Amino acid sequence: MIVEIGSTMIMAGVAGYSYLKTKGPATNDGEKIQRIFANSGWTVQEDGKMKTVRMRRKRKIEGGTEYVLQLPLGMSSKEIIDKQNVLEDGLNRRSKYIEFDPRDLLQVKWDKTALKQIRKIVTDKKIARKEIEIDFDGMLRIRVYNQPLAKQIDWKGDLLRNGWKVPIGFNRKEMIYHDFDKLYSLIVAGTPGYGKSQYLNMLITTLIIMQPQNVSFSLIDLKEGAEFNKFKDLKQVKRYATEPEEAKNVLEAVQEDMKKVYQDFISKGYSNVKEAGIKKRHFIIIDEGADIAGDQSCIDLLTEIGRKGRAAGFYPVYATQYPTSRSVPIDMKRNIPTRLTFVLDSGTASSNVLDQAGAEDLPMIPGRAIYKNVRCQTVQTPYMSDEQIKVCVKPHITIKGKDDQREQHLDKTESSRKRPLEFEKV
Numbered sequence: 001m002i003v004e005i006g007s008t009m010i011m012a013g014v015a016g017y018s019y020l021k022t023k024g025p026a027t028n029d030g031e032k033i034q035r036i037f038a039n040s041g042w043t044v045q046e047d048g049k050m051k052t053v054r055m056r057r058k059r060k061i062e063g064g065t066e067y068v069l070q071l072p073l074g075m076s077s078k079e080i081i082d083k084q085n086v087l088e089d090g091l092n093r094r095s096k097y098i099e100f101d102p103r104d105l106l107q108v109k110w111d112k113t114a115l116k117q118i119r120k121i122v123t124d125k126k127i128a129r130k131e132i133e134i135d136f137d138g139m140l141r142i143r144v145y146n147q148p149l150a151k152q153i154d155w156k157g158d159l160l161r162n163g164w165k166v167p168i169g170f171n172r173k174e175m176i177y178h179d180f181d182k183l184y185s186l187i188v189a190g191t192p193g194y195g196k197s198q199y200l201n202m203l204i205t206t207l208i209i210m211q212p213q214n215v216s217f218s219l220i221d222l223k224e225g226a227e228f229n230k231f232k233d234l235k236q237v238k239r240y241a242t243e244p245e246e247a248k249n250v251l252e253a254v255q256e257d258m259k260k261v262y263q264d265f266i267s268k269g270y271s272n273v274k275e276a277g278i279k280k281r282h283f284i285i286i287d288e289g290a291d292i293a294g295d296q297s298c299i300d301l302l303t304e305i306g307r308k309g310r311a312a313g314f315y316p317v318y319a320t321q322y323p324t325s326r327s328v329p330i331d332m333k334r335n336i337p338t339r340l341t342f343v344l345d346s347g348t349a350s351s352n353v354l355d356q357a358g359a360e361d362l363p364m365i366p367g368r369a370i371y372k373n374v375r376c377q378t379v380q381t382p383y384m385s386d387e388q389i390k391v392c393v394k395p396h397i398t399i400k401g402k403d404d405q406r407e408q409h410l411d412k413t414e415s416s417r418k419r420p421l422e423f424e425k426v
């Protein structure tokens, strides 16, 4: 009986499949992509004919399929990348009828649970949402993933690396890192509640664990100290400000320090701290940069630190909830090309940070972000709990207050201190 039901369903499935293939809606993602291009009017005119993309190749990748398409002359890849959501929605579109690919029957074990298994396949298909990534390297590459990225990646000691490499996020294949000694600074943006501040906390803590003797910070927390308060008494924190007026003083002091380091290695005939063998690095971390954006002198200082700081080992990390053309000015972007953007509320906000749309279409998952280092990648940033942060920074708390005390402590050796957690560096 079960066998009879099974064979009838397979026959019906095969017949239905052949019909849909020729007449009905597109049934596989490659066909759907081409159909979306045609239906959305993504075409150009050439010799009096309408031309659209041509599918050149497809290949299996981890967790999905990559489609490689050739664009006709005159079609802009940026416009397509900006409309990524149209492609993603098209690939996730469900018709009213139950979508069932006859090939799914091959997974079914034909016993008394067969109907239950079929129901499960249909339900799984209903709730699964495909995610895509688009790139252009002369060909348009559309990667379609069958499963979404993990919703949480917990921070663990094995994420630590040598040097100044800090984890950015998991991109489905691996954890990707921002190497501050190569890429220097970073702009971080994101609507409240999606992980921007948590990321900054993780970044500070990771740097302290990795380089307790060599790292120092100027922390500017314009959320009235709500975020960086827990770090202010650490010996690595050289300066700390919570008001825009203090922020300017901090930036001026950083500029002075930077000049001294500069003059020091230049006078010895070196062109940067790496060549000079100087191990110290200073991070200027600003949470809610929009609050100083109205003060042009602060923006000018920050832009100069972004430009000259590379050679001197002074690396700014500038974060904002409101990425407008004022809070992320063009000069700053020119000097800080690498960006990390969590969910944003509009394509305009996304363009202000990434120079392209996309962050407004990220799923509303805390920690989900786009990292742009030349090309954009969607990542899930590592989650470090407040408890983990407390444990890791506790051994570094020192007498609070004056800068000279902090500096003195910075110069002391670390040998007598126990590391908060033992981690293996890779």
Ligand SMILES: Nc1ncnc2c1ncn2[C@@H]1O[C@H](COP(=O)(O)OP(=O)(O)OP(=O)(O)O)[C@@H](O)[C@H]1O
Residues within 6 Å of the ligand: 151, 152, 153, 190, 191, 192, 193, 194, 195, 196, 197, 198, 199, 321, 366, 367, 368, 380, 381, 382, 383, 384
């Ligand atoms: N990487 C992450 N993975 C999983 N959950 C996260 C992650 N980052 C943050 N969260 C969760 O989201 C909440 C909000 O994060 P966070 O405070 O960093 O947001 P925010 O964008 O900085 O907001 P605000 O700008 O108001 O500070 C956190 O309390 C945490 O529960």
